[in-house]
Amino acid sequence: MERCYIADAVKSPGQRVFLQGFVDNLRDSKYMAFLVLKDITGKVQVTIEKEKLPELCEAVSSLTEDSVISVTGTVVANDYVKLNGAEVIPEEIRVESIADALPIARRAIPATKKKKAVERSGIDQRIDYRWIDLRTEENQLMIQVQTAMVNAMRQYLLAENFVEIHTPKLIGAASESGADVFEVKYFDRNAYLAQSPQFYKQMAMAAGLERIFEVGPVFRAEKSYTNRHTTEFTGFDLEFSYIRSCQDVMDMEARLLAHMLKEVAQQYGERIREAFGTQVIVPTLPFPVIALHDLYEELEKAYGYQVEESEKGDLTTEAEQLSYRWVQEKYGHEFLFVTGFGAEKRAFYHMRDENGVPMGYDLIWRGVEITTGAQREHRYEVLKKQAEEKNLAEDVKFYLEFFRYGCPPHGGFGLGVDRMTMLLLNLTIKDAMFLFRGPNRLNP
Numbered sequence: 001m002e003r004c005y006i007a008d009a010v011k012s013p014g015q016r017v018f019l020q021g022f023v024d025n026l027r028d029s030k031y032m033a034f035l036v037l038k039d040i041t042g043k044v045q046v047t048i049e050k051e052k053l054p055e056l057c058e059a060v061s062s063l064t065e066d067s068v069i070s071v072t073g074t075v076v077a078n079d080y081v082k083l084n085g086a087e088v089i090p091e092e093i094r095v096e097s098i099a100d101a102l103p104i105a106r107r108a109i110p111a112t113k114k115k116k117a118v119e120r121s122g123i124d125q126r127i128d129y130r131w132i133d134l135r136t137e138e139n140q141l142m143i144q145v146q147t148a149m150v151n152a153m154r155q156y157l158l159a160e161n162f163v164e165i166h167t168p169k170l171i172g173a174a175s176e177s178g179a180d181v182f183e184v185k186y187f188d189r190n191a192y193l194a195q196s197p198q199f200y201k202q203m204a205m206a207a208g209l210e211r212i213f214e215v216g217p218v219f220r221a222e223k224s225y226t227n228r229h230t231t232e233f234t235g236f237d238l239e240f241s242y243i244r245s246c247q248d249v250m251d252m253e254a255r256l257l258a259h260m261l262k263e264v265a266q267q268y269g270e271r272i273r274e275a276f277g278t279q280v281i282v283p284t285l286p287f288p289v290i291a292l293h294d295l296y297e298e299l300e301k302a303y304g305y306q307v308e309e310s311e312k313g314d315l316t317t318e319a320e321q322l323s324y325r326w327v328q329e330k331y332g333h334e335f336l337f338v339t340g341f342g343a344e345k346r347a348f349y350h351m352r353d354e355n356g357v358p359m360g361y362d363l364i365w366r367g368v369e370i371t372t373g374a375q376r377e378h379r380y381e382v383l384k385k386q387a388e389e390k391n392l393a394e395d396v397k398f399y400l401e402f403f404r405y406g407c408p409p410h411g412g413f414g415l416g417v418d419r420m421t422m423l424l425l426n427l428t429i430k431d432a433m434f435l436f437r438g439p440n441r442l443n444p
């Protein structure tokens with residue numbers, strides 16, 4: 001018999017089915033045994049009357065929580081069964097894999113008369129056994145939601161004539177600034193892990209591909225121990241040609257995210273609310289925009305927030321967080337574009353206006369940066385000068401070549417997929433990734 005998903009099986013009482021999954025729960029008493037079987041689609045109770053089915057008793061008594069089994073049986077409607085109002089009466093149970101006692105507690109277990117309460121293991125312990133941790137409904141939903149997010153963005157861009165590219169992650173020179181880059185041995189010389197696909201996205205513009213995006217790994221050798229930094233994350237990057245200004249880039253991003261959140265809300269809004277207690281809000285267009293300088297003024301007026309004049313070329317972490325409160329109060333919005341960063345704080349490849357201010361932005365969602373974007377400098381001489389000012393001309397020599405043989409005006413941005421997942425589901429970054437990487441974390 002072909003394998004049937006549990007979610008489909010419970011919809012068809014009377015049906016004979018073949019189910020496979022993990023033992024989620026197990027109660028074995030003298031006359032009856034109750035298993036809860038779980039697969040990626042749901043859970044179902046398997047009820048065994050031991051006297052009627054003595055041949056199954058041995059298999060059942062060997063089972064442990066999280067063992068993997070195959071069950072052939074019949075779905076029976078039963079109002080007394082809380083889960084789905086249905087149970088499976090098995091005729092055969094095959095044990096595929098026995099699980100040892102689990103080394104982590106995925107959730108807190110309240111005390112009973114016989115047993116002490118069990119605390120939930122901390123996230124670092126759970127990451128040690130991430131594959132076991134990922135078996136929970138919440139974590140599987142998190143991965144499904146992330147899939148829907150990336151898929152919605154990909155579909156949106158394909159319909160807008162973007163093509164998807166795959167750029168090298170092993171590179172000969174540090175990509176953005178030289179700092180924060182991982183060096184790796186590359187035969188008899190050194191190579192680096194790409195800090196962003198930035199240079200290759202722009203090479204694609206020089207190649208006349210006009211509109212490109214890439215979803216891929218991004219490496220950052222930052223010793224940050226926050227709930228939103230990781231040393232390896234998934235970047236959703238895009239770049240497109242013949243823009244009129246940075247406004248076109250911001251508009252593209254706002255439309256892309258509104259589409260993505262609409263899709264996610266439709267497909268998973270309800271389940272996200274149940275599992276994570278948080279609402280998926282589809283943003284209205286356009287997103288609010290404010291210049292950094294004005295934002296500091298507003299934050300001071302509204303909340304008495306003050307920073308040193310010298311720090312005002314960049315967004316402080318506190319200002320980032322406060323800006324969420326401000327944008328909600330002022331616009332009833334969760335997103336805020338911040339423009340007008342200081343040239344000394346921004347990458348050399350951002351195009352600058354007549355006052356030398358980079359024509360770029362950060363997008364803040366729920367008080368956390370999810371994107372940096374900009375119109376790029378595509379004029380070779382200007383770009384070279386900006387690289388020289390930051391002492392990078394030697395490192396980026398190969399990149400400057402892209403602009404010598406004709407290059408359209410262009411711009412783009414990079415979105416952190418893990419950050420977005422984390423913000424959407426109200427998690428920390430460690431919880432919002434398949435497998436976290438940090439300064440102290442290279443395993444499993």
Ligand code: 4AD
Binds near residue numbers: 195196197198222414
């Ligand atoms: O702001 P970043 O560093 O910008 C760039 O990489 C540019 N090349 C993008 C561009 O096209 N101008 O990184 C882009 C995004 C951030 O806004 C954030 O969402 C995410 O990547 N990000 C991180 N996510 C997790 N851990 C880290 N250490 C991150 N660093 C950046």
Ligand code: MG
Binds near residue numbers: 362369371372
């Ligand atoms: Mg940034």
